[in-house]
Amino acid sequence: MDIDLTWPVLALLIFDLSIRVWAIIVIPRNRRPTSATAWLLAIYFIPIVGLLLFFLIGNPKLPRARRRKQQRINDYIHDATENLDFGTLRPDAPTWFNNLVRMNRNIGAMPLAGDNSAHLISDYQESLDTMAEAVRQAKEYVHVEFYILQSDDATDNFFRAMEEACARGVVVRVLLDHWANRGKPFYKRTLRRLDAMGAIWHLMLPVQPLKGKWQRPDLRNHRKLLVVDGIVAFLGSQNLTDSTYNLKRNIKRGLHWVDLMVRVEGPVVPSINAVFLSDWYSETDEALTTEFDLEHLRAGPGDLDGQIVPSGPGFDAENNLKLFLGLLYGAEHRIIIVSPYFVPDEALLLAIVSACHRGIDVELFVSEEGDQAIVYHAQRSYYEALLRAGVKIWMYRRPYILHSKSLTVDHEIAVIGSSNMDMRSFGLNMEISLLVRGAEFVDEMREVEDQYRSLSRELTLEEWQKQPLRSTVLDNLARLTSALQ
Numbered sequence: 001m002d003i004d005l006t007w008p009v010l011a012l013l014i015f016d017l018s019i020r021v022w023a024i025i026v027i028p029r030n031r032r033p034t035s036a037t038a039w040l041l042a043i044y045f046i047p048i049v050g051l052l053l054f055f056l057i058g059n060p061k062l063p064r065a066r067r068r069k070q071q072r073i074n075d076y077i078h079d080a081t082e083n084l085d086f087g088t089l090r091p092d093a094p095t096w097f098n099n100l101v102r103m104n105r106n107i108g109a110m111p112l113a114g115d116n117s118a119h120l121i122s123d124y125q126e127s128l129d130t131m132a133e134a135v136r137q138a139k140e141y142v143h144v145e146f147y148i149l150q151s152d153d154a155t156d157n158f159f160r161a162m163e164e165a166c167a168r169g170v171v172v173r174v175l176l177d178h179w180a181n182r183g184k185p186f187y188k189r190t191l192r193r194l195d196a197m198g199a200i201w202h203l204m205l206p207v208q209p210l211k212g213k214w215q216r217p218d219l220r221n222h223r224k225l226l227v228v229d230g231i232v233a234f235l236g237s238q239n240l241t242d243s244t245y246n247l248k249r250n251i252k253r254g255l256h257w258v259d260l261m262v263r264v265e266g267p268v269v270p271s272i273n274a275v276f277l278s279d280w281y282s283e284t285d286e287a288l289t290t291e292f293d294l295e296h297l298r299a300g301p302g303d304l305d306g307q308i309v310p311s312g313p314g315f316d317a318e319n320n321l322k323l324f325l326g327l328l329y330g331a332e333h334r335i336i337i338v339s340p341y342f343v344p345d346e347a348l349l350l351a352i353v354s355a356c357h358r359g360i361d362v363e364l365f366v367s368e369e370g371d372q373a374i375v376y377h378a379q380r381s382y383y384e385a386l387l388r389a390g391v392k393i394w395m396y397r398r399p400y401i402l403h404s405k406s407l408t409v410d411h412e413i414a415v416i417g418s419s420n421m422d423m424r425s426f427g428l429n430m431e432i433s434l435l436v437r438g439a440e441f442v443d444e445m446r447e448v449e450d451q452y453r454s455l456s457r458e459l460t461l462e463e464w465q466k467q468p469l470r471s472t473v474l475d476n477l478a479r480l481t482s483a484l485q
Helices: 005-025 033-045 047-057 064-079 093-108 125-138 158-169 186-196 249-253 271-283 319-330 346-357 373-380 383-389 423-427 440-456 469-481
Strands: 113-121 139-147 171-178 200-204 224-228 231-234 256-258 262-264 304-311 334-338 359-366 390-397 400-402 406-409 413-417 429-437 456-459
Touching: 005 033, 005 047, 033 047, 033 171, 033 469, 047 171, 064 271, 064 429, 064 440, 113 469, 125 158, 125 224, 125 231, 125 256, 125 262, 139 158, 139 271, 158 171, 158 186, 171 186, 171 271, 171 373, 186 200, 200 304, 224 256, 224 271, 231 271, 231 413, 249 373, 262 271, 262 334, 271 304, 271 429, 304 319, 319 346, 319 406, 319 413, 319 423, 319 429, 334 346, 334 440, 346 359, 359 440, 373 390, 373 440, 373 469, 390 400, 390 440, 406 440, 413 440
Parallel strands: 139 171, 171 200, 256 400, 334 359, 359 390
Antiparallel strands: 113 262, 113 304, 139 224, 224 231, 231 262, 304 429, 334 406, 390 456, 406 413, 413 429
């Protein structure tokens, strides 16, 4: 018996055409052309898989309710700090720097503050132990927020410091990213230890649909910060875990992470605390307004100007990208970028190339070894364009993963924080960056950069042109996937 397939085929064609028309209407709206093109190609060439992926991870923003919370927080911070004195600012700031600070204030709410001290800690274990000692000095509260937080041998001193603080009656609040920690070594042990000590802890951006908690599953709270009594704070690139992350594959390969943290005192500390309080409110609906202390601002033992720039999918603008672009276009002599995951968008790549064409010395530090295959290959796809423009690329030698994230401009301006220079950090991760103006701080940064340079090798254009074809193909394919946001 013959079966008439006309109607099923016609229905399938109509369905396929409907998906394509819908995709053209919906996907490009308020999305980068490169990202829209990547999604359209995925849906056109692999319709079912592409469509499922788009519904799963196609929305780069947090749910509307959370974005409204962030806006309320921004409005509160902006109004509360409008007429307050945040220390004496350094004189003779460049006009472009003042404009950059104004932009950061408008999109991120935090003010520029003077009279701060900021000192770098580049040794991994020293950083953990220094933070532990700060917790031991706590009298009122300890605010801990880390992307990855594990109780292991390296962090035991820090956890003991938190236990001692809780025993003294100090309030210890802890935030850790849900997706980054679940299934990792010591996850359940870490939560049990937090419960046993009496810390108040919550998961950040939990993906728990059965509990009504759901957003795009690859959105992350990537921030790393510690605030003690609103007096001293730490932030940077380091997670609260062993330098191997306790992962068998890292231990087998002998990989260790190299990070950079900064210890801060002064009127900028309340801004760092405000980021924690914002995230706490977003996760718990508990507004800790009494601990957003602006009435007793303390000058630090230094005179650095500092401004906190929070960023992430809760904001309308890509705050960290705009910060980096402003610095790159304001530079006059020298730019040094340290970014373990360097996957720039068109604007950032153009800014770096333009700086080279203006005669500015530009250096980029990356890792020789990659820990994430897709990002590693996507990053490599930009090396030729950068080398041809005149960027010096320094590759930190294996088996170490250079995980620090910083940018220094000329002789007096720097940024340090949790943000990579990649499209994930710009659009999908919640990050924190500290903008600093002060030659003495940049001098500290230069010492760290010199140390990195001594432990790196320079990648030349001649070497790069000898890459095998298979590597080029992998790099280019990975570059295409990086646009799926």
